[in-house]
Amino acid sequence: MFEITGAASVRLHGKRKVGIMNSDDKKITIKDVARLSGLSKGTVDRVVHNRGEVSETSRIKINEVIEKLGYKPNLYASLLASKKRYTLVCLIPRFGQGEYWELVRGGIQRAIDKAAAYNIDIITVQYEQFDAASFRKACDETLAADPAAVMLAPIYHDLTIALTTELSRRGVPFVYIDSKLDTTSYMAYYGMPMFQSGILGGSLLMESATQGEAIANFRIDRGEALPQDNPTLSRRAGFMEFIGAHHPSTTVLNEFIKPYDPLHNIRVLDAFFDRHPEVKRIITFNSRVHLIAEYIEKRSLNGIALVGYDMLAKNIDAVRNGQVKYLITQRTETQVYRSINAIIAHLIMKREPAAKDNYMSMDILTKYNADYYFDIFEI
Amino acid sequence: MFEITGAASVRLHGKRKVGIMNSDDKKITIKDVARLSGLSKGTVDRVVHNRGEVSETSRIKINEVIEKLGYKPNLYASLLASKKRYTLVCLIPRFGQGEYWELVRGGIQRAIDKAAAYNIDIITVQYEQFDAASFRKACDETLAADPAAVMLAPIYHDLTIALTTELSRRGVPFVYIDSKLDTTSYMAYYGMPMFQSGILGGSLLMESATQGEAIANFRIDRGEALPQDNPTLSRRAGFMEFIGAHHPSTTVLNEFIKPYDPLHNIRVLDAFFDRHPEVKRIITFNSRVHLIAEYIEKRSLNGIALVGYDMLAKNIDAVRNGQVKYLITQRTETQVYRSINAIIAHLIMKREPAAKDNYMSMDILTKYNADYYFDIFEI
DNA sequence: TCGAATTTCGTGCACGTGCACGAAAAATTT
DNA sequence: AAATTTTTCGTGCACGTGCACGAAATTCGA
Secondary structure, three states, X not given: OOOOOXXXXXXEOOOEEXXXXXXXXXXXXXXXXXXHHOOOHHHHHHHHOXXXXXXXXXXXXXXXXXXXXOOOOOHHHHHHHOOOOEEEEXXXXXXXXXXXXXXXXXXXXXXHHHHHHOOEEEXXXXXXXXXXXXXXXXXXXXXXXXXXXXXXXXXXXXXXXXXXXHHHHHOOOEEEEOOOOOOOOOOEEEEOOHHHHHHHHHHHHOOOOOOOOEEEEEEEOXXXXXXXXXXXXXXXXXXXXXXXXXXXXXXXXXXXXXXXXXXXXXXXXXXXXXXXOOOOEEEEXXXXXXXXXXXXXXXXXXXXXXXXXXXXXXXXXXXXXXXXXXXXXXXXXXXXXXXXXXXXHHHOOOOOOOOOEEEOOOEEEOOOOHHHHOOOOOO | XXXXXXXXXXXXXXXXXXXXXXXXXXXXOHHHHHHHHOOOHHHHHHHHOOOOOOOHHHHHHHHHHHHHHOOOOOHHHHHHHOOOOEEEEXXXXXXXXXXXXXXXXXXXXXXXXXXXXXOEEEEEEEEOOOOHHHHHHHHHHHHHOOOOEEEEOOOOHHHHHHHHHHHHHHOOOEEEEOOOOOOOOOOEEEEOOHHHHHHHHHHHHOOOOOOOOEEEEEEEOOHHHOOOOOHHHHHHHHHHHHHHHHOOOOEEEEEEEOOOOHHHHHHHHHHHHHHOOOOOEEEOOOOOHHHHHHHHHHHOXXXXXEEEEOOOHHHHHHHHOOOOOEEEEOOHHHHHHHHHHHHHHHHOOOOOOXXXXXXXXXXXXXXXXXXXXXXXXXX
């Protein structure tokens, strides 16, 4: 802890003014280390980047001096002098407009400039979300790019294992976003705690619910195309646990809709509400809550509490209109940006992420605060 | 928009691999500009930093070339070569442990390293929040430090005007956090939309409220010490507007407590609930909701919905325990960090903030998502 | 013990910019 | 037109690091 003394600011040796203390004051260069250790800067440099050709005695001596002086290479000078270039591959699904993965792309987009400043080229490899062959091909392309690091969303379990195994063999670090495979040796993970997000959704949906109410969960019908690891499943599991613990007498009715078949959806929903006109609470665990909101609007249904996930533009609109009561979102762009940042820190500053698993906050959006979540990209 | 073509990645002129396009490819240096304009890099440098001693014709010529090539000075080389140092003064209230302003200090603390990398020294000048003379003295110290920029929270209206007027006269940019004085020529503002945050609090507090309920608003009794601009007042105004619009038959009961007098508070609260045992909804607009939570805990009161503001550690604890139902928070550290970042961008990169007024998101914390708001500092 | 092979090390240029110094060019005065 | 002042401009070093190249020191082999 820093002590703030009586005076609002403190003066130290003449001109230097310090309130809350600054970090390192005097800059120690490689020359200082060289002089103190009686060797040349070339040798010091060899030790710093341990690229060999140094005798054991000199190595020890130099490391002592580095330790003593607290020498840290000047990043700017280093970047300026270095001609090394790195390639970072981001492996994500292809997306249509207004889909979740578009937000991920946004984060990548934001990071490109920053990465470029560190001699890192970001290339994005995309695949069809519901086509394993496409994912396999994308993995090949990823490896062919000879990346220095990889950021990926592990949609297909086995193929991801194959990819990450090869990456590990090559010593290439990789960072998961969105979900992760715990058995692989990933460098870091950035994502929403899916199970918890289901619990949160349950708690918001069931607010002042009465005993034995029937509620609805509308799900996406993917047919055969469902990839193996679907994070929304654990979200649903969290929700069901909450219901079981706090509302055991509640019935959860499941119904399936299709993302790209509006007519089909209207038929299904009409039939559903025909059978269950008493349902006043609806939740979706995928990112398509706006489809339900549109239906509710179309049929002018009243008094329905609708809870959903993910910050798609259409979802936000539905929140603003009051059709969606609570939208639970994560800061996807920030999440991606942070994951790329972790990679930069690893590659350039040789720093490991503070935490391996980084769970992003789950933001609750309502009609009254949604306006302030539009430009939430931080720094 | 970037076109993602059929192949998952695209190859451009041989080795360069690009998916989502990188920014500037080839690096244009001052030498290129010099050569193309038929002048020396010294002259180009004089134009770039417009420090005169350049004929009109050469100036125009060089600017043309700069424009054509899209020349941008290399920040690293520049930082490496420059010996300039800047001082940034942060003018904030002194604080005790667990107070709101401690969060602000956290943001400053985080920014110190980054600023240092840009040759910027951050010094913090503090004053007593309820002592105008102290604020005046702090202003003097701020000016005496000859700052290159200032970040401040405008607690005292008139004195702030005096300070900012002098800063403007000197051409020193300043950034407000927390609240702002619209009549001054500030560079940027970062804060929570206070009025809106009152509305949000009202909407959360009154969830499924019945007609004509009495609710309570516990406020802080500052005696004579209240500074002129108290942001919580506009928060309260937002709340009252919401009540008036949506719950006109509701009675809002006001009661005053003291931040540092627990015995007094117990007496006051006991008396209050003696008179109004029917009150089941309580809101505070200051950051001290944990005081109420502690009382509720102590007296084992049940079924009370408590809503408050600000991410003090004690408040978060109260949310986790379920004593506080909703805590509305802003990302104070991020906010401060961003404001300092805007200053760095201005001083070093000569870039103005994208938006002058930056309203931070209002996060809703409950028992079920509070755990993920602890380390929400974003990059 | 001497030359060759190997290991270890030092020197010096490059990276792109900032800026001091002094030279060249232009303008002004005598 | 020469001398002087003023304006304009170019050169070169410094910033701290990376790395290539070749020199020096050490080890090895016969």
